[in-house]
Amino acid sequence: MKKVFITENHHEVLTFWAAYRRENPEPLSVLTIDHHTDVVQAFRDGNRTIGQGAWLEEKSVQQAVSELKHDEHFDWAVRSGLIEEAFIASHTCATVPANDKLHICCDPAWPDENEFFRDPEKYRELADSVLETSYLFRQFGKLEQYGKFIFDIDCDYILTARALMPRDSRYLKQLLSQAALITISLESDWVRLLKYRGENINSGLIADKITQMLELL
Numbered sequence: 001m002k003k004v005f006i007t008e009n010h011h012e013v014l015t016f017w018a019a020y021r022r023e024n025p026e027p028l029s030v031l032t033i034d035h036h037t038d039v040v041q042a043f044r045d046g047n048r049t050i051g052q053g054a055w056l057e058e059k060s061v062q063q064a065v066s067e068l069k070h071d072e073h074f075d076w077a078v079r080s081g082l083i084e085e086a087f088i089a090s091h092t093c094a095t096v097p098a099n100d101k102l103h104i105c106c107d108p109a110w111p112d113e114n115e116f117f118r119d120p121e122k123y124r125e126l127a128d129s130v131l132e133t134s135y136l137f138r139q140f141g142k143l144e145q146y147g148k149f150i151f152d153i154d155c156d157y158i159l160t161a162r163a164l165m166p167r168d169s170r171y172l173k174q175l176l177s178q179a180a181l182i183t184i185s186l187e188s189d190w191v192r193l194l195k196y197r198g199e200n201i202n203s204g205l206i207a208d209k210i211t212q213m214l215e216l217l
Contacts, residue, residue, distance in 0.1 A: 038071035055082035151179035
């Protein structure tokens with residue numbers, strides 16, 4: 001089975017991205033599915049320098065992981081040269097990307113977050129569809145344009161159990177089969193907080209479903 005690495009916190013996947021790239025020097029992009037768009041500046045400090053090639057040193061990567069929060073690892077990965085670009089399919093568009101190599105793909109059908117939390121049931125059908133071929137294609141388009149890529153999954157992207165059973169999973173299967181590497185962040189607290197009321201899902205279940213899909217490819 002393709003290499004899959006699972007972490008609790010999203011920024012911890014940086015360790016596996018860097019380890020993979022040190023063994024595979026070809027340019028690399030990241031395609032991510034995530035509820036949030038925390039594509040903020042690494043360390044939240046405009047005066048902090050991130051050296052090109054910092055990802056080559058495991059010690060530098062581990063130091064970064066120990067200090068980064070939320071999704072700051074995207075900015076670190078681009079600024080260090082670890083990845084070329086990141087494309088984040090998100091349910092929210094609340095954060096302005098820290099640099100122009102970070103691209104948010106937010107489906108226009110999603111409302112702003114305040115509206116979503118006021119009436120989530122209004123958007124249940126949309127939440128159920130986030131792994132469908134038609135939905136994912138709207139976010140990413142043809143995969144050939146990305147070259148070699150990591151498929152990165154934040155479990156809080158899944159809000160309902162129905163979403164884990166797409167009627168048309170062709171595009172999802174392409175993402176899983178064509179990815180050079182797959183990383184999954186559990187983000188257990190966010191899954192618990194964001195899932196629809198009454199839904200019997202958790203981050204472990206979501207990760208298990210994804211790995212089961214991989215085994216069937």
